[in-house]
Amino acid sequence: MRARIACAVALAPLLSACMVGRIYQHTHAPLDLNLTATPVFTGFDQTGKSAVDHLNIPLTGVQLDLLWDSNAIGDVMRRNGLEEVHYADLETFNVLGIWQQYTVHAYGRRAAK
DSSP, rough: OHHHHHHHHHHHHHHSGGTTTEEEEEEESSSSSTTTTTTOOOGGGGGGEEEEEEEETTSSOOOEEESOOOHHHHHHHHHHHHHEEEEEEEEEETTTEEEEEEEEEEEEEEOOO
């Protein structure tokens, strides 16, 4: 009987609402909320994206914390041929706080060819 109670107490934090997002999290949010005079998005040919990958392993003797690539809006524009960005969204992917990926989705006008 004590073993069952101990097991229930040990597993309770994993099943409670306070653990939301600790194991897996995938969110989308706007980078800017000021959308005054912003044109309406009209198609997927006017988008660009770029991601930053982040690996963080804090439980080792020497903390391993690596970030690579770039998701700056200027880099998104250059890589995807955008001339003007009207608005952008941030997509965040997180697994156990060890692996994170931050992707910027930019919406705007392509450069004239």
